[in-house]
Amino acid sequence: AVKFTIDGLKATVEGKEILKGVNLEIKGGEVHAVMGPNGTGKSTLASTLMGHPKYEVTGGSVTLDGQDVLEMEVDERARAGMFLAMQYPSEISGVTNSDFLRSAINARREEGDEISLIKFIRQMEGKMKELEMNPEFAHRYLNEGFSGGEKKRNEILQMMMLDPRLVILDEVDSGLDIDALRIVANGVNSMRSEERGFLIITHYQRLLSYIKPDYVHVMMQGRIVKSGGPELAERLEKDGYDWVKEELGIVD
Numbered sequence: 001a002v003k004f005t006i007d008g009l010k011a012t013v014e015g016k017e018i019l020k021g022v023n024l025e026i027k028g029g030e031v032h033a034v035m036g037p038n039g040t041g042k043s044t045l046a047s048t049l050m051g052h053p054k055y056e057v058t059g060g061s062v063t064l065d066g067q068d069v070l071e072m073e074v075d076e077r078a079r080a081g082m083f084l085a086m087q088y089p090s091e092i093s094g095v096t097n098s099d100f101l102r103s104a105i106n107a108r109r110e111e112g113d114e115i116s117l118i119k120f121i122r123q124m125e126g127k128m129k130e131l132e133m134n135p136e137f138a139h140r141y142l143n144e145g146f147s148g149g150e151k152k153r154n155e156i157l158q159m160m161m162l163d164p165r166l167v168i169l170d171e172v173d174s175g176l177d178i179d180a181l182r183i184v185a186n187g188v189n190s191m192r193s194e195e196r197g198f199l200i201i202t203h204y205q206r207l208l209s210y211i212k213p214d215y216v217h218v219m220m221q222g223r224i225v226k227s228g229g230p231e232l233a234e235r236l237e238k239d240g241y242d243w244v245k246e247e248l249g250i251v252d
């Protein structure tokens with residue numbers, strides 16, 4: 001069973017402390033949503049968990065099934081089953097989407113156990129169909145010239161193909177129209193299982209009416225300051241964040 005534990009995580013960017021002691025535990029089968037105002041460190045949390053070199057961990061621990069994540073290189077984290085869909089996916093010219101995906105899958109497998117081309121293509125075509133993606137996207141350069149919505153769908157395609165144990169989605173809903181949002185949410189929902197945990201970062205409640213979270217956390221000033229169930233997201237949508245600040249005596 002999956003168990004992902006963040007304990008007292010602190011991180012700095014360019015010498016400035018952004019994460020000030022984040023605690024969170026995600027088990028297989030659970031969907032956790034992290035919400036919060038802009039600039040509170042949500043993307044920093046996602047990037048730090050994935051080992052982005054810009055973010056320096058200055059305290060705390062992160063473990064996946066008891067393994068020390070902070071000791072792992074970025075590719076080791078991916079091999080351990082961590083997956084991040086980013087707020088702004090990068091474009092890679094000269095590498096096709098399908099080449100990128102196949103090397104990402106094979107990077108997580110033992111030598112000699114690479115996925116066969118036929119099997120890979122069959123899987124990819126199936127998933128692309130589910131995501132209502134035009135088949136030509138397999139052969140386009142990674143994210144190059146993709147619209148915002150196409151990039152997001154492509155991130156979900158990667159998630160589905162890589163079969164991760166811990167999925168982190170950072171504002172995967174931003175810039176999506178309602179049809180694309182529904183498709184992305186269906187993709188995520190189809191991946192929900194006991195074998196996998198989800199950390200869904202979102203600024204808006206909208207996504208959470210399609211992907212029902214088990215837990216909702218509010219992040220402010222680099223910490224998770226409040227946790228609850230789906231009703232917390234609804235209250236935040238209705239009333240904003242001021243009441244949380246008042247309740248907890250947080251001053252900007």
Ligand code: ADP
Pocket residue numbers: 013014018036037038039040041042043044045054
């Ligand atoms: P959120 O995702 O909650 O909107 P971020 O994690 O993106 O917030 O940012 C939190 C704070 O960290 C902001 O003040 C932001 O300017 C700063 N920050 C994040 N990443 C960087 C970076 N690469 N370089 C400089 N400052 C950064």
Ligand code: MG
Pocket residue numbers: 038039043
């Ligand atoms: Mg932001």
Ligand code: MG
Pocket residue numbers: 042043044087171
């Ligand atoms: Mg962000």
